[in-house]
Amino acid sequence: MTTLERTLVVLKPDAVARGLVGRLIQRFEDAGLKITGVKMAQLDDDMTRKHYFDLEERFGKEIYDANARAMQRGPVIAMVIEGVEAVANVRRLVGGTYPNEAPPGTIRGDFAHQSKAYAMSLDKGVANLVHASGNVDEAKYEVALWFGEGEQFEYKTLAEAYTF
Numbered sequence: 652m653t654t655l656e657r658t659l660v661v662l663k664p665d666a667v668a669r670g671l672v673g674r675l676i677q678r679f680e681d682a683g684l685k686i687t688g689v690k691m692a693q694l695d696d697d698m699t700r701k702h703y704f705d706l707e708e709r710f711g712k713e714i715y716d717a718n719a720r721a722m723q724r725g726p727v728i729a730m731v732i733e734g735v736e737a738v739a740n741v742r743r744l745v746g747g748t749y750p751n752e753a754p755p756g757t758i759r760g761d762f763a764h765q766s767k768a769y770a771m772s773l774d775k776g777v778a779n780l781v782h783a784s785g786n787v788d789e790a791k792y793e794v795a796l797w798f799g800e801g802e803q804f805e806y807k808t809l810a811e812a813y814t815f
């Protein structure tokens with residue numbers, strides 16, 4: 652049985668500053684996915700910690716701090732995206748973490764090229780434009796963290812009669 656899911660996408664400060672918001676949102680809409688919430692936000696330390704709650708544990712303080720600086724460098728656009736197995740489908744469209752390894756056709760492969768080694772040599776977060784929830788549990792946590800009930804919407808798209 653297939654399942655309709657909601658997942659969190661954040662267009663990071665590098666995507667907003669590069670003027671890629673429209674083109675990146677277009678990728679998700681083109682795939683027939685539905686935006687059910689959207690907003691601009693400036694992250695502070697508290698929200699960064701809640702969003703990347705296990706990043707320091709996974710990668711250490713230096714990488715956490717480098718990413719926190721990158722995420723707070725400017726505003727982000729956060730979205731809730733709904734669709735059939737949306738969590739995995741959105742990750743597929745976004746591509747792997749390191750842009751130099753992400754295949755062409757993915758957002759990170761088409762719009763970025765930075766490597767892990769380069770970012771680490773400069774003590775920077777990997778500039779990979781987009782955050783997308785990693786799995787269904789993470790998506791539930793992240794959607795609830797970023798969006799209140801009143802900030803998510805129900806509506807019909809013209810395409811969904813054929814997709815959902």
Ligand code: ADP
Binds near residue numbers: 710717776777782
């Ligand atoms: P993803 O965003 O693909 O789910 P992770 O959750 O593993 O990847 O990492 C979160 C973010 O941390 C990545 O998107 C990337 O921007 C950054 N990052 C990951 N590894 C490194 C690293 N070695 N050095 C600097 N930044 C990193």
